[in-house]
Amino acid sequence: MTVSRRVEQVMGMPISIALRGRHAGDATGEAAWAAVLHQLRYVDRVFSTYRSDSYVSRLDRGEITLADCPPEVAEVLGLGEAARLESAGAFDVRRRDADGRAQLDPSGVVKGWAVQRASAVLDGLEDTDYCLSAGGDMVCRVVDPDAPDWQVGIEDPRDPTRLVARIPVRRGAVATSGLHHRGAHIVDARTGRMPVGVASVTVVADDLTWADIDATAALAQGHGALAWLQTRPRRTGVVVRADGTAEVFETP
């Protein structure tokens, strides 16, 4: 099947789309892609901690209140708090800056949530399969029962030119968190320390919001990643340990 692909840089990361079927490469498909990008750029303007004029930055500085923010801000903060509680504090949308001041940083929630939300636009495309990825975290759908699964490759955390696993996906989300690429950008919020014992965590779930949260929360727990993932409902995935061994998990 012919796959139509597009890439754009939004939120500081590549957004890749693959479409097959009726609207792959036609004007309707292009319009849907434009609408996806439009939504993601809006999310970036609201939530970016790199933009001093974003709602989240202004909220964090106390210049505005929650009542002044679009409703999505409350939704994301609610998600962040739910994630903190479900990970026993390993995941937190608040972090300490160099001066020890608590800073609001919901980016760990925003990406998965935003892409899941934007993918709803693509659900409106009839007879069209899609895979929408933001920096390696993605939502996939196959509508035609005779069409093949999307094949998602899981990068080797020690060598990004290689793969450690592939996942055939018909409908669902795949998210990976690891300690490579950007260096150590994930810490256990309870200790402020980098996790040890685990190199990357990939989670497959029904939606990307929680796949992304769970991958990050599990990675933050280091050696405890797999044990915690076993407690999560309806997930599959791969944990790659620091020694390079990989383990597949599946929960009911």
Add this chain to the structure above:
Amino acid sequence: MKRIVLWALSTLSALVLLFGYSTSTSGVTGVGTATTSVYSGSVAGAASTPAATPGTGSSTGTSTGSPSTVTGAVAQTEWGPVQVELTVAGAAITKVDVLQYPSGNSRDTEINSRALPILIQETLDAQDAQIDMVSGATVTSNGYLQSLQSAIDQASA
């Protein structure tokens, strides 16, 4: 020229509205079944928070230095209603309380196929493995050019 740009923009927002409409109707299969559960907790590591005054459903003022709570309006999301309350001391948010949050994920009832990862033993490049997308730790715009995903995107662009 300006008129053309405006026209293009209005066309785009019309499309967004169109898609937004079709998605919101497809997302409401679980209306009426979305129960809510209440999360509450203080921010890990935050300074001790004096007893918060009850929110009034709107802003109760900030930046005076004494802690105040702000209860957001109920946001109707794709998943159900969400409401949070923030405690603000000075310019810092010291506490997030979730007053209302949808539990369960009613939209997922139609999703039942499990995707089980298959470990790859030998070295394969993405082309050989017939890979459509690559999942890895967050690829930034800078790292993208060297990534496998970039190679896949280029191959069929």
